[in-house]
Amino acid sequence: MVLSEQHEMIRDALRSYAQERLAPNAARWDKEHHFPKDELKGLAELGAFGVAVPEELGGAGLDYVSLALVLEEIAAGDGGTSTVISVNNCPVCSIAMMYANDEQKQRFLKPLARGDMLGAFCLTEPHVGSDASALRTTATRDGGDYVLNGVKQFITSGKYADVAIVMAVTDKGAGKKGISAFWVPTNTPGYIVARLEEKLGQHSSDTAQILFENCRIPAQNLIGEEGQGYKIALSGLEGGRIGIGSQAVGMARAAFEAALAYAKERTSFGKTLFEHQAVQFKLSDMATQIEAARQLILHAASMKDAGKPCLKEAAMAKLFASEMAERVCSDAIQIHGGYGYVSDFPVERIYRDVRVCQIYEGTSDIQKILIGRALA
Numbered sequence: 001m002v003l004s005e006q007h008e009m010i011r012d013a014l015r016s017y018a019q020e021r022l023a024p025n026a027a028r029w030d031k032e033h034h035f036p037k038d039e040l041k042g043l044a045e046l047g048a049f050g051v052a053v054p055e056e057l058g059g060a061g062l063d064y065v066s067l068a069l070v071l072e073e074i075a076a077g078d079g080g081t082s083t084v085i086s087v088n089n090c091p092v093c094s095i096a097m098m099y100a101n102d103e104q105k106q107r108f109l110k111p112l113a114r115g116d117m118l119g120a121f122c123l124t125e126p127h128v129g130s131d132a133s134a135l136r137t138t139a140t141r142d143g144g145d146y147v148l149n150g151v152k153q154f155i156t157s158g159k160y161a162d163v164a165i166v167m168a169v170t171d172k173g174a175g176k177k178g179i180s181a182f183w184v185p186t187n188t189p190g191y192i193v194a195r196l197e198e199k200l201g202q203h204s205s206d207t208a209q210i211l212f213e214n215c216r217i218p219a220q221n222l223i224g225e226e227g228q229g230y231k232i233a234l235s236g237l238e239g240g241r242i243g244i245g246s247q248a249v250g251m252a253r254a255a256f257e258a259a260l261a262y263a264k265e266r267t268s269f270g271k272t273l274f275e276h277q278a279v280q281f282k283l284s285d286m287a288t289q290i291e292a293a294r295q296l297i298l299h300a301a302s303m304k305d306a307g308k309p310c311l312k313e314a315a316m317a318k319l320f321a322s323e324m325a326e327r328v329c330s331d332a333i334q335i336h337g338g339y340g341y342v343s344d345f346p347v348e349r350i351y352r353d354v355r356v357c358q359i360y361e362g363t364s365d366i367q368k369i370l371i372g373r374a375l376a
């Protein structure tokens with residue numbers, strides 16, 4: 001796909017910001033498990049919180065191709081920050097755009113898209129990940145309220161978010177049609193951050209287990225209709241998967257660029273590593289794989305922008321990009337030799353950060369299920 005001038009400008013603006021403000025801090029944030037609150041403000045000013053949300057609803061008024069470019073650039077600066085921004089855009093803002101009513105759009109979508117609020121998405125539970133419709137959290141109607149009880153697992157921004165979209169069972173006997181979606185402000189009594197996960201990577205983004213203990217929210221916080229929650233969640237994940245693929249490309253690119261620079265500088269056997277054909281071939285493969293993944297993502301994003309169904313294309317893009325990114329980041333370590341395995345060089349951190357792209361918002365096997373269904 002050939003980028004328009006506007007898309008190039010958006011990409012370049014985010015690249016400057018990410019390289020000046022995120023990349024130089026990423027190693028420290030990783031070590032200190034620092035949540036980059038101040039830099040998120042800068043990203044909000046650039047419109048990164050609600051890229052594809054119309055301007056009148058607080059967003060940047062752009063499209064999914066722009067969102068893919070924005071997320072690639074942020075991820076090339078810092079993987080953890082890109083996850084926070086990715087979840088806020090998709091599934092959170094995308095669900096709000098499609099299913100929230102006008103009052104909810106003013107109350108939640110506008111501040112989320114501006115960056116005045118941060119959003120989280122609560123689908124996964126301790127015993128339910130891929131098999132998402134088997135969730136157990138309940139929402140019981142009580143007069144003008146719903147009362148939520150249950151546990152949600154692996155929630156990005158669970159601690160720092162201002163509001164979460166929560167999927168819960170409202171009708172036990174109705175299976176997939178018994179799940180509903182709700183806005184839950186995180187300062188609601190009964191929204192409890194039970195634990196913060198110690199992860200392999202992405203230390204600048206918090207991942208929390210959330211306990212809902214008699215968490216009472218007004219019935220007006222129901223998103224769409226009762227029973228629509230599972231569909232709402234799956235539709236939000238479609239765009240989310242384009243976002244995760246973009247993040248994978250951004251991290252792979254950062255590792256590739258570090259390896260290329262190192263290969264041009266480091267000498268062995270009387271010449272630079274780059275002059276060894278074995279290393280040059282590896283770098284050529286890495287560059288080709290990154291570009292192939294980027295094109296799959298831009299293709300899925302442009303289908304979404306054209307209003308065409310893109311479940312298969314989003315799944316293909318996420319699958320290919322996340323698997324590619326792990327290989328490329330591993331090759332980047334290999335090119336660095338022993339220095340690739342220590343934290344003095346960025347590739348060690350990026351390898352840890354990128355691994356989760358094969359898992360969250362649908363594992364690689366889930367993507368294959370979705371692709372297989374489309375082929376059937």
Ligand SMILES: CC(C)(COP(=O)(O)OP(=O)(O)OC[C@H]1O[C@@H](n2cnc3c(N)ncnc32)[C@H](O)[C@@H]1OP(=O)(O)O)[C@@H](O)C(=O)NCCC(=O)NCCSC(=O)CCS(=O)O
Nearest residue numbers: 122123124129130132154155156231234235238361362366
């Ligand atoms: C494994 C699954 C793919 C299985 O899906 P199902 O077979 O159970 O779902 P369906 O029956 O196909 O669909 C149900 C319903 O939803 C509609 N639907 C499906 N996809 C879309 C879409 N993209 N847009 C709109 N509507 C959609 C479909 O038409 C059906 O509607 P009707 O009944 O016909 O009206 C699935 O369970 C799956 O994807 N599992 C993986 C879950 C996952 O990715 N979990 C990670 C979540 S991330 C998280 O919670 C925390 C991390 S974070 O902070 O992001």
